[in-house]
Structure formats: structure tokens, C-alpha cells
Amino acid sequence: MKDNSILIYRSRTGFTKRYAEMIAKETGCDLAEFQKAKIDFLARYQTFIFGSRLHAGRIDGLSKAKKIFQKSGAKRFILFAVGAIPNTAEETIAEMWKNNLSEIEMEQIPHFYMQGGLNYERMGFMDKTMMKAAAVFMSRRSGDEVFKKMISQSYDISSEEYIKPLVRLLKER
Numbered sequence: 001m002k003d004n005s006i007l008i009y010r011s012r013t014g015f016t017k018r019y020a021e022m023i024a025k026e027t028g029c030d031l032a033e034f035q036k037a038k039i040d041f042l043a044r045y046q047t048f049i050f051g052s053r054l055h056a057g058r059i060d061g062l063s064k065a066k067k068i069f070q071k072s073g074a075k076r077f078i079l080f081a082v083g084a085i086p087n088t089a090e091e092t093i094a095e096m097w098k099n100n101l102s103e104i105e106m107e108q109i110p111h112f113y114m115q116g117g118l119n120y121e122r123m124g125f126m127d128k129t130m131m132k133a134a135a136v137f138m139s140r141r142s143g144d145e146v147f148k149k150m151i152s153q154s155y156d157i158s159s160e161e162y163i164k165p166l167v168r169l170l171k172e173r
């Protein structure tokens with residue numbers, strides 16, 4: 001049977017959705033929103049790619065996505081996370097993976113980080129409140145000024161560049 005893939009994404013303000021669409025366009029994989037992904041529909045796929053945003057250090061919906069993957073019968077799980085921090089923040093990103101994946105999962109699940117940005121116009125009330133609290137917290141700590149300034153407004157640092165490692169992996173097979 002052909003190794004067919006589906007990309008399931010969860011996106012609140014559009015960055016993950018945009019990355020998901022770029023990956024689907026580049027690789028020809030099928031695409032579905034997380035909320036609409038039903039197990040019987042996923043059963044026909046061998047590779048399950050899950051993409052979601054970072055939210056207070058956690059990958060939104062990851063535990064549920066892992067459960068769906070296990071029930072779906074797919075063979076391969078690939079993960080990507082989208083956040084506001086730049087890809088160059090390697091230590092923070094490495095720490096984030098440690099907090100989201102177990103040691104075994106780190107070895108077994110190919111995982112990728114893609115820098116997105118912030119979109120206050122599309123953010124929900126709770127998220128806006130959390131961002132304000134984060135900015136207040138940072139203003140009390142010295143050294144966080146640059147980051148505080150950065151997160152006080154919308155910005156977009158996403159680029160097609162960041163899908164390349166994942167696309168390469170999907171095209172290998």
C-alpha cells in the first residue's frame with residue numbers, strides 16, 4: 001500500500017494553519033483541522049503529522065493527538081510545534097521539547113519547531129489576558145526588556161524556510 005500521510009493541525013491565530021497548508025502543498029499530504037479529525041476517517045493513513053501552537057510552554061492538544069494516533073492504527077507520528085520564539089532560541093526550544101516529550105518519545109517521534117509570531121487581532125480574551133500578565137511579569141525582571149517589547153505587539157516571523165526539514169523527511173519515503 002502507498003504510504004499516505006495526513007496532517008492534522010490546531011491553530012488559534014493562523015500561523016500553524018499557514019505552515020500546515022505550506023507542508024500539504026509541498027508534499028501532497030492530506031490536511032484536516034484537529035477538531036474535525038475522526039478516528040474512522042484517519043484509519044486509512046499510515047503517517048500522522050500533528051502540528052500545533054505552543055501555549056505557556058506546552059504543545060496544545062498533544063496528549064489528545066497522541067491518543068488519536070494510537071487508536072488510528074497509523075504507523076508513524078510526526079510532530080511540529082509553532083511558537084512566538086525565534087528558531088535561534090535553541091536552548092529554550094530544547095527545554096520545551098524535554099517538557100513535552102518523554103526520553104523515548106524524543107527518540108521515536110521526529111519533532112520540529114517552526115517560528116510563528118503573535119497576532120493580537122485574532123487572539124481570544126483569555127490569551128490576551130495571559131500575554132498581558134506575561135509582560136507584567138517580565139517587566140519585573142531585568143534582561144527581559146527586549147522580549148517584553150517584542151511580545152507587546154503583533155509580529156510575524158514565519159517563513160517557508162522552516163518547513164524544509166519536515167518536508168525533507170516526508171519526501172525521503
Ligand SMILES: Cc1cc2nc3c(=O)[nH]c(=O)nc-3n(C[C@H](O)[C@H](O)[C@H](O)COP(=O)(O)O)c2cc1C
Nearest residue numbers: 011012013014015016053054056057083084085116
Ligand atoms: C497565552 C499564550 C501563551 C504562549 N506561550 C508560548 C510559549 O510558551 N512559547 C512560544 O514560543 N510561544 C508562545 N505563545 C505564542 C504562540 O505559540 C504563537 O503566537 C503561535 O504562532 C500561535 O499559533 P497559531 O496562530 O497557530 O495559534 C503563546 C501565546 C499565547 C497567547
